[in-house]
Amino acid sequence: MTIFTTKLLTIFVVVSIVLLSACSTPANNLVHTQALGAYLKDLFESHDITLDSSDFLGPVEEPYLAFAKMLNLIPSSEQGDKEITDEIAEQISEQFLSIKDYILLDGLYGKIDMHEHYRDDGDVEEFLSAAGCLGISKVLFVPTGLGPDNEGYEQHQESLIKHIKEEFPEKIIAFCTIDEADPRAAEIFEQCLKDGADGLKLIGGHTSFYDEPLNSENMYKVYQKASEYGVPILLHGSILTIRGLKEQLEKVYSDFPEVTFIHAHYSSTIMNGIHLDECAELLDKYPNLYIDLSMGGGIKRYHGYYKLKISIFVDFLVAYQNRILFGSDIILNTAKHKDFDWLYRRMKCDIDLHQQEYYDCSFGEEENPKPGFYLDEEVLRKLYYENPRKVLGY
Ligand SMILES: [Zn+2]
Structure with a gap:
């Protein structure tokens, strides 16, 4: 045997040992x-x-x-x-x-929640898990500052549009907001749309935020942008408590028939009594108008009115079933009590209200069980899915 073949043999033996040891790796190390x-x-x-x-x-x-x-x-x-x-x-x-x-097995999966608020560092992941357990797969968040000038909204907006929406593109619908008195409002709104937002929320029109008429020249430039980009506008609009606001909004609704408006909280007509006739009048007059049923911090007041005569509400919802959206109007911020369980229980009050004949809810009015709308599946499908899709242009 030459030195050359000895070397070859040595190499062969070494390679074989390496290969064999690799092959004989115990099976539990394989993934x-x-x-x-x-x-x-x-x-x-x-x-x-x-x-x-x-x-x-x-x-x-x-x-x-x-x-x-x-x-x-x-x-x-x-x-x-x-x-x-x-x-x-x-x-x-x-x-x-x-x-x-926590999972609600109602066979109505893929609901679209059309009214929630976001402040920077609110735990969106927690919110989405709680919402998901209730069959909600998309959530509309609006960034919201503090009254009367929507102070701090820029930071919440930046965080929502540039980070949160990017992290959950399939689940988050993000609206912009503005300060209605800011002469740059239209410009800021347009930039926000270019950054990827899906619409606008006006906080002006809420008694704690109102300082500028909503039909001002400045605001008309904002509505013009909504028209150009084909995006909807959600607004609070306390027409029963702010003098002249109803007239202002009627002018806006009629001057921008191509823009879809969502007048939240039954167009703010469940206050100092049940004034659904005023809400119906607006819906009849303006085909570009939708409402939402969100109760937010007013949940106790709504329960009080539902308890008086639930059938008035049910008849109204059935009559206007093509123009109604659902949402809870929670302000998601860093408040410690707003954990998974709290968020879930608060949102479930709204789902149960829509779907149950009687339900328990630990928010608002204390008396349980409370009467619910007990809506037909056909109406629920519109409220949870078909109407939001129309509004968002899906
Ligand atoms: Zn709200």
């Missing part, structure tokens, strides 16, 4: 994977949650995947055929088990 979609199906079905596409308000290809996204268990960009490791599966399972008992 086991499975398809995400199949895993989710097993996970939900093993907890008696069976789904098909008819459980969703909008079209979905993979119900189990869509459900997991709604619950915020996985990012919205995930695909069902993605291979996940056991470690990831474990994380999803743990997260699911921590919220399992």
Whole structure:
């Protein structure tokens, strides 16, 4: 044997040992994977949650995947055929088990919540998980400062549009806001739209924020931008408490028929009595007008009126079912009590109000059970999904 062949043999032996040791690595060091979609199906079905596409308000290809996204268990960009490791599966399972008992199985999944407020550093992830458990898959947030000049709104707006919306592009609908008295309002609004916003919220028209007529020359430049960009405007508009505001808004609604307006809180007509006739009059006169049913901090007042005669409200909602949106009007900020449980319970009051004949709610009026609207599924589908889509131009 020559020195050359001895060297070759040595190299062969060394390489063989390396290869053999690699092949004989114990099996438990190999990473086991499975398809995400199949895993989710097993996970939900093993907890008696069976789904098909008819459980969703909008079209979905993979119900189990869509459900997991709604619950915020996985990012919205995930695909069902993605291979996940056991470690990831474990994380999803743990997260699911921590919220399992909160999940409302009403078969109305994919609701769109059209009225919530955001202040910088509010825990959006927590909010989306709580909302997801109630079947809500999209949430409209409006950045909101402090009255009377919407002080600090720029910071909340920047954070919402540039960070939060970017992090959850499929789940967050983000509106801009402005200071109605600021001569640069139209310019600021346009820049905000260019940054990716979906519409405008006017806080002026709320008694704590009002200092500028909403039909001013300055504001007309703002509405003109909404018209150019084809985006909706949500506004508070206390027409029963601010003198002259109703006339101002009527002028705006009629001068911008191409712009969709959402006049929140039954157009602020459930105050000092039930004035739904005034709300109906506005809806009849202006086809570009929608309302929302959000109760916000006024929840006790609304409960008081619902208790008086719920059928007045139900008849109204059925009559105007094509023009109604849902939202809770929560201000998501860093207040410690607004944790998952609080957010969930507060939003559930609204869902139960719409869907139940009687329901318990620990906010507002203390007496339980409270009478609910008990709306038909057809009406609920419009309120939760079809009307928001029309307003947002989906
Ligand atoms: Zn609000």
